[in-house]
Amino acid sequence: MGAGKSTLGPVLAERLGRPFVSIDELVEERTDSSVAELFAARGESAFRELEERAAVDVLSRRPFAVVELGGGGLNSVTTRAALDEYAFTLHLETTPEEAWERVSSSGRPLARDRDAFEALFEERRALYEAANGSARDLDGAVLAAAGVHVSEGALERLGELVPGSGDIELVADEHVDPLYGDSVRAAFGARVSGSHVVPAGEPAKRAVEAERLWSALRVGRNGAIVVLGGGCTIDVGGFVAATYLRGVAWISIPTTLLAQVDAGIGGKTAIDLPEGKNLVGAFHWPARTVIDPDLLATLPQSELENGRAEVVKTGLLAGGPLWELEISDQVRSCAAFKSAICLRDPLDRGDRAQLNLGHTFAHALEAASGYSMAHGHAVALGLLAALRVSGLEDDARQVEEILRPPLARVDREAAWAALARDKKAEGGRPKLVLLEAVGKPRVGVEVESRVVRGALDTLIA
Ligand SMILES: NC(=O)c1ccc[n+]([C@@H]2O[C@H](COP(=O)([O-])OP(=O)(O)OC[C@H]3O[C@@H](n4cnc5c(N)ncnc54)[C@H](O)[C@@H]3O)[C@@H](O)[C@H]2O)c1
Numbered sequence: 071m072g073a074g075k076s077t078l079g080p081v082l083a084e085r086l087g088r089p090f091v092s093i094d095e096l097v098e099e100r101t102d103s104s105v106a107e108l109f110a111a112r113g114e115s116a117f118r119e120l121e122e123r124a125a126v127d128v129l130s131r132r133p134f135a136v137v138e139l140g141g142g143g144l145n146s147v148t149t150r151a152a153l154d155e156y157a158f159t160l161h162l163e164t165t166p167e168e169a170w171e172r173v174s175s176s177g178r179p180l181a182r183d184r185d186a187f188e189a190l191f192e193e194r195r196a197l198y199e200a201a202n203g204s205a206r207d208l209d210g211a212v213l214a215a216a217g218v219h220v221s222e223g224a225l226e227r228l229g230e231l232v233p234g235s236g237d238i239e240l241v242a243d244e245h246v247d248p249l250y251g252d253s254v255r256a257a258f259g260a261r262v263s264g265s266h267v268v269p270a271g272e273p274a275k276r277a278v279e280a281e282r283l284w285s286a287l288r289v290g291r292n293g294a295i296v297v298l299g300g301g302c303t304i305d306v307g308g309f310v311a312a313t314y315l316r317g318v319a320w321i322s323i324p325t326t327l328l329a330q331v332d333a334g335i336g337g338k339t340a341i342d343l344p345e346g347k348n349l350v351g352a353f354h355w356p357a358r359t360v361i362d363p364d365l366l367a368t369l370p371q372s373e374l375e376n377g378r379a380e381v382v383k384t385g386l387l388a389g390g391p392l393w394e395l396e397i398s399d400q401v402r403s404c405a406a407f408k409s410a411i412c413l414r415d416p417l418d419r420g421d422r423a424q425l426n427l428g429h430t431f432a433h434a435l436e437a438a439s440g441y442s443m444a445h446g447h448a449v450a451l452g453l454l455a456a457l458r459v460s461g462l463e464d465d466a467r468q469v470e471e472i473l474r475p476p477l478a479r480v481d482r483e484a485a486w487a488a489l490a491r492d493k494k495a496e497g498g499r500p501k502l503v504l505l506e507a508v509g510k511p512r513v514g515v516e517v518e519s520r521v522v523r524g525a526l527d528t529l530i531a
């Protein structure tokens with residue numbers, strides 16, 4: 071009570087694309103009286119029965135909703151069983167002082183006497199803390215729901231952040247294992263039954279590497295694969311976890327800026343074929359994603375710049391200059407933004423397409439360069455083209471100032487051919503993600519070939 075549930079709940083529901091239901095309000099609707107009136111006229115136990123019935127109804131109903139349940143509701147064994155069965159429970163953290171501040175003037179039946187209120191808070195504390203996740207703010211709530219943890223020093227606390235007791239096998243990037251592999255192995259101690267190293271960069275995503283891992287893994291169905299590295303390691307490690315034994319749990323520990331704000335989140339996994347990138351893959355949500363911005367300290371400057379293009383992309387979609395924040399806050403905001411979109415559209419059938427802002431152009435440039443061009447460089451240029459086609463010239467100039475991407479040195483015809491082949495093209499007409507304004511993406515916009523070609527040409531030296 072007084073944690074801010076009724077303020078945060080509806081906004082959280084909107085971000086996750088779900089309905090919002092307040093159990094108190096539902097009881098009030100069903101009985102046509104206020105909670106205070108119910109307490110006064112029929113007593114607390116009558117209210118608790120109505121509350122329990124409403125909670126069980128709502129929790130077992132689809133579509134799943136964001137449900138606000140008062141602290142007292144947790145005393146019901148039936149409600150707790152329904153929560154276990156159907157819900158992800160989130161504890162909205164607060165202190166007794168903050169909570170009293172919020173409710174003391176509300177006239178609520180259980181918020182009339184400060185000492186009694188604080189005693190109740192302490193009495194219920196253990197029930198709150200048994201929740202599946204906890205948060206203090208909106209981004210925190212989204213991240214908790216997605217199983218994503220972001221904090222500096224998280225790697226040191228891995229043992230407590232990733233509960234469980236099954237075997238663990240580590241898959242790590244060859245550059246990253248010597249830097250952080252021992253911390254991971256130390257955190258899981260005797261649970262670690264194997265460690266595997268994959269090549270740095272895109273070569274990790276060859277089928278031969280996946281096959282090598284399948285053969286080397288010994289982890290059982292109750293075990294988990296911990297994947298430590300940039301987007302390439304995450305992609306192959308996640309894909310192997312999705313397919314080995316028809317799927318084992320995995321834990322994603324992204325170590326590049328790009329992977330912390332993008333690839334490490336959302337459960338898309340893939341390997342490459344000679345015919346193209348990411349052609350074989352699976353959706354397999356990581357049981358946990360642990361993001362430690364401190365790990366970026368060892369990242370080469372060029373890789374930081376790569377990730378920065380995705381941060382700018384996220385800011386353009388989210389509608390704010392996220393790139394101006396402290397790096398750890400950039401990571402947290404971007405991770406929360408991507409988490410919310412992926413929770414809304416886990417199988418990439420709708421909303422998630424917006425994450426491709428600038429990417430139709432980027433993929434064309436990358437392909438035309440024979441994949442020698444860094445993804446972030448291509449995305450930086452792709453964003454310029456997307457903004458120009460959107461008619462947002464001022465924003466394009468601003469992004470150019472921030473990212474300063476050199477023009478691509480690729481063959482124009484090859485880039486155009488690659489764009490036309492892009493999987494988002496239908497009937498030869500490219501479909502783009504554009505912006506009506508910063509923060510207002512539109513997906514699947516058909517644009518005249520001539521205009522797309524013109525924008526592509528401006529990116530090439
Ligand atoms: N699955 C998804 O949703 C998704 C989203 C975006 C991108 N991706 C994929 O991600 C890949 C690109 O990932 P990336 O940009 O992270 O590149 P990457 O994995 O190749 O890592 C870049 C380089 O940084 C090194 N490195 C990583 N972490 C380090 C650290 N903390 N300190 C020092 N060096 C470190 C690596 O060894 C590598 O040389 C692409 O294959 C792309 O397709 C996937």
Ligand SMILES: [Zn+2]
Nearest residue numbers: 380429445449
């Ligand atoms: Zn990208």
